[in-house]
Amino acid sequence: MLKRTSHRMPACAGTTNRRTLRTPSLRHAARWWIAAAFVAAIPFAGCHAARVVAPNPPLRAASAALYAIDIEFAEPLTRASAEDPSHYVVYPAATPTARAMIASATLVDTLYGRVVQLLVPDWFGDDTKDHLDVVVESHGVQSLSGGTTGDRSVAFRTGLEYEPTMRNLLDGRCTGCHDAAHPNGNYRTDRYADLLGDGIAPPANLIPGDPNCLLVRRCKPRNSMFILAGLNYLDFEMIRNWVVTYTARP
Numbered sequence: 074m075l076k077r078t079s080h081r082m083p084a085c086a087g088t089t090n091r092r093t094l095r096t097p098s099l100r101h102a103a104r105w106w107i108a109a110a111f112v113a114a115i116p117f118a119g120c121h122a123a124r125v126v127a128p129n130p131p132l133r134a135a136s137a138a139l140y141a142i143d144i145e146f147a148e149p150l151t152r153a154s155a156e157d158p159s160h161y162v163v164y165p166a167a168t169p170t171a172r173a174m175i176a177s178a179t180l181v182d183t184l185y186g187r188v189v190q191l192l193v194p195d196w197f198g199d200d201t202k203d204h205l206d207v208v209v210e211s212h213g214v215q216s217l218s219g220g221t222t223g224d225r226s227v228a229f230r231t232g233l234e235y236e237p238t239m240r241n242l243l244d245g246r247c248t249g250c251h252d253a254a255h256p257n258g259n260y261r262t263d264r265y266a267d268l269l270g271d272g273i274a275p276p277a278n279l280i281p282g283d284p285n286c287l288l289v290r291r292c293k294p295r296n297s298m299f300i301l302a303g304l305n306y307l308d309f310e311m312i313r314n315w316v317v318t319y320t321a322r323p
């Protein structure tokens with residue numbers, strides 16, 4: 074069943090918009106207008122907006138799959154340098170000498186050019202590499218502005234699950250507009266069970282394994298919740314990979 078795409082203004086912005094929009098282009102234009110108007114209204118509406126303007130951390134990392142790691146730099150990168158696997162080192166935090174072989178590095182971030190996906194084929198099908206504390210280092214990747222990004226490193230735990238990684242992400246970015254007091258779109262993001270809810274109409278907004286469920290679609294780069302929540306590309310990757318690759322495990 075197709076989900077209704079009505080765009081209601083949130084309660085905290087003080088207005089409702091129930092116009093029926095007939096053509097897709099009109100609807101598209103209206104979606105942007107409403108999103109822009111909503112963002113402009115935030116300072117006056119007293120919403121607990123989730124948009125936080127903080128400097129990007131030098132390096133962030135998260136699993137994309139059992140054998141793939143996404144890393145996000147603070148700044149845009151040059152493709153040739155970012156895609157050279159010799160710039161990266163990956164090892165378990167407990168055994169720094171046990172370096173994993175990195176088969177490829179791909180600049181997957183189509184919006185900002187900051188997220189690189191590393192493939193670690195040795196880990197394919199090896200469940201002991203899930204929930205593992207891992208360190209990723211980067212050395213001498215060139216930024217788009219010409220300089221080197223130097224030596225960076227970040228530790229993270231492999232795998233994606235609701236508790237605590239996705240809960241922290243969703244609470245930080247979404248819940249200010251999707252909690253009990255502000256269930257915009259009739260949808261709450263502050264509890265696992267509610268994420269599986271229908272919002273304004275069935276089917277469910279989160280369907281484990283489904284890359285086309287509304288939660289994933291709304292968070293895609295340039296789409297409404299990507300913009301309203303101020304998501305980085307890695308945040309979107311984490312939401313999609315959690316829902317699809319990790320079937321939204323709790």
Ligand code: HEC
Pocket residue numbers: 079080081082083122123124243246247248249250251257258259260262271272273274278287288291292297298299301302304
């Ligand atoms: C600044 C406020 C704001 C933030 C932040 C925000 N949303 Fe929303 N969200 C809304 C509003 C308003 C609606 C209802 C209008 C619409 O559907 O666009 C909505 C609707 C939705 C819907 C559709 C509900 C339905 O059933 O139609 C989903 C799914 C959703 N948001 C997910 C998220 C996720 C996930 C995040 C965080 C990554 C997020 N939102 C961040 C304001 C926000």
